[in-house]
Amino acid sequence: MTALVLLSSCKSEYEKVESRELASGKIVNEIFLGLELGMDKKKFYETCWDLNKQGVLTNGPGELSIEYAAELPSGNPAKMRFYPKFEDDKIYMMPVEFTYEGWAPWNEDLAVEKLREDVVAFYEQWFGPGFFEVTNEDKTQIVFVKIDGNRRIRIFKKHESIVRAEIMDLKFKKEQAKEPA
Numbered sequence: 551m552t553a554l555v556l557l558s559s560c561k562s563e564y565e566k567v568e569s570r571e572l573a574s575g576k577i578v579n580e581i582f583l584g585l586e587l588g589m590d591k592k593k594f595y596e597t598c599w600d601l602n603k604q605g606v607l608t609n610g611p612g613e614l615s616i617e618y619a620a621e622l623p624s625g626n627p628a629k630m631r632f633y634p635k636f637e638d639d640k641i642y643m644m645p646v647e648f649t650y651e652g653w654a655p656w657n658e659d660l661a662v663e664k665l666r667e668d669v670v671a672f673y674e675q676w677f678g679p680g681f682f683e684v685t686n687e688d689k690t691q692i693v694f695v696k697i698d699g700n701r702r703i704r705i706f707k708k709h710e711s712i713v714r715a716e717i718m719d720l721k722f723k724k725e726q727a728k729e730p731a
Contacts, residue, residue, distance in 0.1 A: 562685050572720060576699030577626070581634075581644050582676055583607070583618070587701060587719040591639045620648065620716050623671040626660060627651040642722040646715040651685050655713045657678065667712045670694045677703060 561569070563703075579587040583606065584597050601607040610617035611632040615651055620630040628650050634641040648669050650660040670681050673696070681694045693706040700721040708714040 562684075563682065564695060567682070567695075568702070568720065571697040571699055572724070574699055578698040578701040580677075580701075581717050585634075585641070585644070585724075587641055587717070589645075591636060591643045594634065594641060604656070618711070620672060622648075622668040624668045624676070626663070626668065628665070628668070635728075637722065643716060643718040646717070648713045648715070649711055655710065662707050662710055662713060666692075666694070666705060666707055667709075669713045669715060670698065673703060673705065 555705040563593075581587060583601060585594065587670065589597075590698070598607055602609075606618065608617045609615070610629075610633075612631070614633045615631045616633055618632070620628045622628050630646055630648050631642055632646040635643040648665060650665055653660045653665075654670075661689060670703055674681060677698070681696045684693045684695050685691060691706070693704050695705075696703045698721050702718050703715060704718075704721045705713060705715045
């Protein structure tokens with residue numbers, strides 16, 4: 551019994567939240583804009599095409615990117631670019647990258663740290679409160695995380711001008727980890 555208590559107390563806040571949420575059995579597949587974890591490719595393309603016809607989405611600058619003009623809480627114009635990762639033709643992860651439109655290295659008002667705060671606040675509007683900070687020991691990597699049942703959202707600095715968010719099905723990740731290579 552003492553070993554169990556000691557083991558439990560050694561878990562990080564992240565590990566405790568992940569274990570609790572996965573054990574809850576709650577399934578949350580909502581990503582955004584009508585897109586969902588587990589959605590098949592055909593439905594994904596149909597949904598994006600419909601949103602494109604409505605003027606909500608446009609083609610992004612990269613080969614496989616979709617662009618959304620995000621209205622961040624700060625009021626600074628930003629682009630949100632995304633394209634899902636599929637396994638067996640179903641979405642298991644949605645990587646998203648945010649950039650301020652007027653970013654320049656000398657513009658402190660549009661620094662990546664402010665963008666990260668803005669993206670966390672934006673995602674709290676979409677997904678509700680509950681993001682918490684996870685850092686490495688020397689605090690050089692800071693990630694904001696929210697876990698709802700099987701859905702994990704991570705937000706972190708990718709580059710001096712880009713904040714990346716990843717929305718992932720944790721159940722899929724755990725199942726993949728169990729499979730032999």
